[in-house]
Amino acid sequence: MTEPRWLTADEQHSWLHFIGVVELLPGALDTQLGSDAGVTHYEYLVMAVLSESPGRSLRMTDLATRTNATLPRLSRVVLGLEQRGYVERTSHPDDRRAKIAKLSDEGMSFLEETAPGHVAKVRELIVDALTPEEFSTLGRLSQKLLGRIDPEDRFGVHRIPAEPSTADAEPLARLGIGAPATRALAEAGQTMLGDVAGASREHLLSLHGVGPRAVGLLETALDARGLAPLQR
Template sequence: MSSRAPQPRWLDREEMAAWIRTAAVVELLPAALDAQLRRDADLTHFEYWVLSMLSEAQDRTLRMTALAERTNASLSRLSHVVSRLEARGLVERFPCPQDKRATNARLTADGWEKVVDTAPGHLDAVRHYVIDGLTREQLAQLAAIADSILENVDPSQRITGPMTAGS
């Protein structure tokens, strides 16, 4: 008896072209955004993402576990990043009042100021690298495509929350 593995479903030319371009975007876009943030704000893209998630939370505060979920980070990675942001006075940690076993992270006034000061340059980079090169129709298509991919890679919507194209 042969225990042959099933044959892979190879990509055809059109699928391969789409995949290579998607993989290139996945690799190159984060580096381009990271370079802009490092140069202009002395932040990594992930540090800015953490600050941004806190800036949008109620009272600019989240449990570390919720922040890890929203940023797609392990608690260990997030803890290291929050420690760096704490050392810079941008974030503070404190025991969760509802559950003393949990820890909250809160954006400080300096952290809020950093987000406000950094957002325009980051927005310019996002526009330059993604938005301004697309028509309105392409933007709608991109949102729909991203939604379709996210249904598979983030079915619980832990990063985006309930979101559909045009929301």
């Protein structure tokens, strides 16, 4: 019988700290989302995955895989989101036995309003606790571990581009400016942050649905990414 490869003292020390993060982080994110938005982290994840899918929709079986859940658990969660108007369920056009989950307009608006607080908590607990170099290293190490834990990329992480998008190609929908402002800007042909760089502040405020709060968030984002400010 092969002797077990017990962890060394240093390995045990590192493992216990790592498993502590794995066990405690979901609860911390649940607490923030529950307090600020009345949803669990898993409910938020379901809506976030749908928001980034073509047509904001996925088969229930695919959504279960992408969110690491059993189909019964996902069905219960989606039912709750459906009752709140955030998600819609329909039959697949080619297979009536299959169900499609789609993020509704109301769900997208909710997600856009909730995202800033969630991102702030992620920054507080993880991103800002590390230097940029440490955080990049964390990303590379996590990718290496996921290669073993999820070699088939069921969670979908490996489909995310390795290189971050340029600042001017950042979607406005991710800035938390709200659904009305996002729609108004899209109708004006402005969907990326670079589209509003150097634009007239007065013109943006003249668009129905774009208010001072949205413009303020755009100005902050432009300044943080070194893009041309709004013209006054």
